[in-house]
Amino acid sequence: MIKMLVCDFDGTINGGPSLGVDQFSAYLDTQPELHFIIATGRTLPSIKEGLTTHNYPKPRCIISDIGTRINYDYDLIADERWQHQLQTRWNKSAIQTALQDITFLGECNPSHQGDYKITFEGQLDHKQYSTIATALEQHSIDVDITYSHDWFLDITPKGINKASAIHYIMEKYNLAAEEICVAGDSANDTSMLTMPGINAILVANHYNEVAHLSGLNHVYTSNASHAEGVLEGLIYWQNNAVEKMVK
Numbered sequence: 001m002i003k004m005l006v007c008d009f010d011g012t013i014n015g016g017p018s019l020g021v022d023q024f025s026a027y028l029d030t031q032p033e034l035h036f037i038i039a040t041g042r043t044l045p046s047i048k049e050g051l052t053t054h055n056y057p058k059p060r061c062i063i064s065d066i067g068t069r070i071n072y073d074y075d076l077i078a079d080e081r082w083q084h085q086l087q088t089r090w091n092k093s094a095i096q097t098a099l100q101d102i103t104f105l106g107e108c109n110p111s112h113q114g115d116y117k118i119t120f121e122g123q124l125d126h127k128q129y130s131t132i133a134t135a136l137e138q139h140s141i142d143v144d145i146t147y148s149h150d151w152f153l154d155i156t157p158k159g160i161n162k163a164s165a166i167h168y169i170m171e172k173y174n175l176a177a178e179e180i181c182v183a184g185d186s187a188n189d190t191s192m193l194t195m196p197g198i199n200a201i202l203v204a205n206h207y208n209e210v211a212h213l214s215g216l217n218h219v220y221t222s223n224a225s226h227a228e229g230v231l232e233g234l235i236y237w238q239n240n241a242v243e244k245m246v247k
């Protein structure tokens with residue numbers, strides 16, 4: 001039985017027609033036992049604002065800043081334990097120093113920066129990406145670098161991503177991977193879409209950067225886009241779970 005649905009926001013449940021969001025929300029209303037969770041690269045203020053733009057279901061938990069922040073319930077209580085463990089793995093000024101001579105780094109919009117996330121905006125080619133990775137390595141800075149939507153370059157503490165945050169929540173609520181469904185559209189979803197045992201949904205409008213995941217057994221690629229595609233995938237995995245129980 002699927003007990004938790006974890007959705008990326010931009011390009012996954014957001015970005016399509018509002019009718020699709022309405023259908024998605026109406027279906028979740030019929031599933032009171034299913035926990036709905038957002039996992040986004042956005043900062044918390046940005047996702048809170050984003051969720052007001054359509055009739056989105058209210059999430060029980062928001063994983064924001066690509067996994068570096070977890071907040072629960074409707075009043076969005078921060079998970080202090082999660083935040084605390086990131087402090088020892090993060091030195092923002094050292095990262096800034098390591099990258100100070102790189103001229104092609106894009107804009108660092110203040111509204112996209114997190115306590116444990118640095119985001120640059122702008123298109124990068126493979127060589128430029130490698131130059132950034134090398135500069136960080138040369139300064140012995142152990143971080144994760146994610147380039148997604150062919151625009152956002154996110155630097156986060158090593159090993160902290162949407163998947164590690166979901167794993168933490170799974171342990172907290174005592175859930176198994178097969179009880180969870182995750183949905184995404186771009187490279188910053190790769191960690192969660194490839195979690196062992198998970199039921200994954202790739203919406204039809206996914207970016208080319210994750211197209212290779214559609215060949216995986218545990219990934220359902222929807223025919224529909226955005227929220228409608230998530231709904232299609234969720235129903236697929238729910239039916240699949242029922243079939244497994246019957247067998």
Ligand SMILES: [Mg+2]
Nearest residue numbers: 008010011186
């Ligand atoms: Mg996305």
